[in-house]
Amino acid sequence: xxxxxxxxxxxxxxxxxxxxxxxxxxxxxxxxxxxxxxxxxxxxxxxxxxxxxxxxxxxxxxxxxxxxxxxxxxxxxxxxxxxxxxxxxxxxxxxxxxxxxxxxxxxxxxxxxxxxxxxxxxxxxxxxxxxxxxxxxxxxxxxxxxxx
Amino acid sequence: xxxxxxxxxxxxxxxxxxxxxxxxxxxxxxxxxxxxxxxxxxxxxxxxxxxxxxxxxxxxxxxxxxxxxxxxxxxxxxxxxxxxxxxxxxxxxxxxxxxxxx
Ligand SMILES: Nc1ncnc2c1ncn2[C@@H]1O[C@H](COP(=O)(O)OP(=O)(O)O)[C@@H](O)[C@H]1O
Ligand SMILES: [Mg+2]
Numbered sequence: 001x002x003x004x005x006x007x008x009x010x011x012x013x014x015x016x017x018x019x020x021x022x023x024x025x026x027x028x029x030x031x032x033x034x035x036x037x038x039x040x041x042x043x044x045x046x047x048x049x050x051x052x053x054x055x056x057x058x059x060x061x062x063x064x065x066x067x068x069x070x071x072x073x074x075x076x077x078x079x080x081x082x083x084x085x086x087x088x089x090x091x092x093x094x095x096x097x098x099x100x101x102x103x104x105x106x107x108x109x110x111x112x113x114x115x116x117x118x119x120x121x122x123x124x125x126x127x128x129x130x131x132x133x134x135x136x137x138x139x140x141x142x143x144x145x146x147x148x
Numbered sequence: 149x150x151x152x153x154x155x156x157x158x159x160x161x162x163x164x165x166x167x168x169x170x171x172x173x174x175x176x177x178x179x180x181x182x183x184x185x186x187x188x189x190x191x192x193x194x195x196x197x198x199x200x201x202x203x204x205x206x207x208x209x210x211x212x213x214x215x216x217x218x219x220x221x222x223x224x225x226x227x228x229x230x231x232x233x234x235x236x237x238x239x240x241x242x243x244x245x246x247x248x249x250x
């Protein structure tokens with residue numbers, strides 16, 4: 001089954017929960033487990049939060065675009081901002097790396113996206129905005145328990 | 149929401165909300181810091197009993213409080229964390245500095 005959705009919203013922190021709930025509702029037709037929904041919500045929350053606090057630096061009239069596509073049993077998610085961009089993507093993706101320690105950031109946003117999705121790609125450059133592309137296959141959880 | 153922060157002896161108890169994201173996190177960090185200063189407590193206990201969603205903002209809250217109190221010999225505890233929250237704590241290495249309890 002194929003299905004698409006796209007939305008654009010203001011770079012306001014109240015929209016973080018709205019965005020992850022929207023994606024969770026959109027993916028529900030693939031019958032994901034609670035675990036998979038939770039993984040996706042965390043990853044979306046990370047990408048959208050980054051667009052808001054790093055991309056636009058708190059300037060709330062910036063726009064965040066969220067695009068999702070279901071292709072068979074895979075959900076593709078793209079989060080895009082047209083903000084400041086990332087000068088060194090490789091460094092930004094390292095665990096614990098943050099440019100905003102004073103804001104209680106942990107530098108675990110990208111590592112969580114990587115851990116909870118099957119695939120993560122970040123396209124960015126200084127002044128060029130940021131696109132985060134993520135993929136996750138639904139329904140491939142091994143049936144032998146992972147020990148919880 | 150003030151009732152989510154309680155001081156018992158030398159411990160600040162923080163009842164974490166249902167959803168912990170960046171939108172909610174500054175309120176929690178600021179209030180925790182206010183209580184730590186005002187009540188002069190050295191330890192902080194974060195109670196995740198009600199928490200159903202958390203992202204890396206929750207990790208930032210715990211890391212930030214740890215940095216504030218550890219130099220005075222204080223400790224950070226996490227209680228009632230479900231397996232998902234535990235996984236986030238493990239992935240970020242926080243289990244090495246935060247005591248995770250039942
Ligand atoms: N959309 C973005 N626009 C600009 N910079 C970003 C963006 N996303 C991430 N970054 C940069 O990458 C760093 C690491 O991001 P992340 O792993 O989510 O950690 P954190 O958000 O806690 O800083 C950020 O501190 C920031 O410098
Ligand atoms: Mg982040």
